[in-house]
């Protein structure tokens with residue numbers, strides 16, 4: 001059961017808008033972007049939600065209405081693999097209204113989805129929702145900032161000022177449990193080379209203590225931001241909620257921000273798991289990723305936290321350019337050391353996806369046989385030392401990378417007419433001078449600057465790797 005303060009009966013004259021999240025409810029309800037959009041749309045129209053695991057995405061959660069009874073369907077795409085479900089929902093529902101897609105995948109590269117939607121929204125939609133809903137045709141839509149219908153040569157991403165936080169939210173059983181989501185900031189002050197978030201939510205913006213609402217009806221808050229520990233008032237915000245008796249759940253922590261005071265607050269806020277993302281155990285690769293977290297930072301964070309948490313969860317990447325098998329073994333070596341402080345450790349390892357709009361957009365996805373070798377090496381080493389490990393489904397990552405890095409030709413794959421193996425060429429690198437499928441999106445960075453950043457990163461790698469890498473970085 002959920003508590004939905006926005007639910008009301010449909011009144012004649014109001015447009016019916018379907019907000020479709022083609023993935024599971026548990027993720028959708030824990031997404032602050034969807035919560036904001038739903039609240040905003042209900043100010044002007046009648047909005048109902050669709051999730052892939054509620055009536056298979058074909059009927060709304062609120063009233064069980066069929067998708068084809070709505071005039072506008074807004075699809076929010078957070079993972080490339082959701083494209084398949086989105087298309088299935090469109091086809092099976094027989095929806096004939098206006099179809100708009102938005103969300104991080106669309107801000108990244110909507111090319112593979114071109115034939116399936118009337119328009120794409122590139123950016124943060126809160127301030128544009130009213131205009132979008134009032135548009136009666138694709139032509140009218142195309143006049144709105146941030147809209148891409150396929151005819152425009154360039155689209156500038158739209159972003160909002162973030163001010164007072166919304167007062168009401170739907171409370172459901174989501175990824176953080178039953179809680180109120182508090183967005184403390186948007187965008188990130190860091191420049192990690194692999195990270196799409198730093199680009200598509202630029203510039204970094206924070207909310208202050210006084211911007212947060214009074215919360216009633218739940219005893220837990222999830223504090224959301226790409227890198228919440230960078231918030232200048234992070235500890236004060238946590239402290240404020242803890243003093244009012246709330247359990248807290250921060251979205252992630254940086255190891256170099258963990259100190260005794262923070263650990264005490266988290267403990268008082270009933271946080272049970274310390275979650276950190278060192279990404280790699282190799283200092284050289286860490287420099288390449290620009291994550292700026294050293295093993296000392298990690299060890300300090302875990303040592304300080306030893307008595308406060310039941311579990312340590314660590315996120316790593318593999319398939320980083322220049323990575324050797326010994327770098328992979330070093331992950332397990334580090335984790336074995338950290339287990340001395342917190343007995344229960346789980347690691348999650350995923351392949352690096354060179355994302356559009358990041359300085360790594362030109363590099364190829366790692367070679368599949370090499371990734372397979374590294375994954376089985378990790379599995380064996382973790383088993384030997386009794387470490388819980390969550391390993392990637394490589395096929396899913398290959399498909400994700402193809403969809404993130406490809407062009408319109410991929411619509412045949414999304415439609416199920418062609419196999420992903422026919423598109424493996426999108427895993428290869430791009431030539432530096434080549435036009436990229438996503439170049440039409442203006443995220444506010446200069447491509448020449450991104451290229452300089454990339455060339456600086458290449459300098460970090462070993463000479464031997466770079467000569468081998470001429471092959472790698474030359475592209476297709």
Ligand code: SF4
Pocket residue numbers: 188189190191192195196197198226227291
């Ligand atoms: S990985 Fe995290 S810290 Fe780094 S830029 Fe992205 S959001 Fe910021």
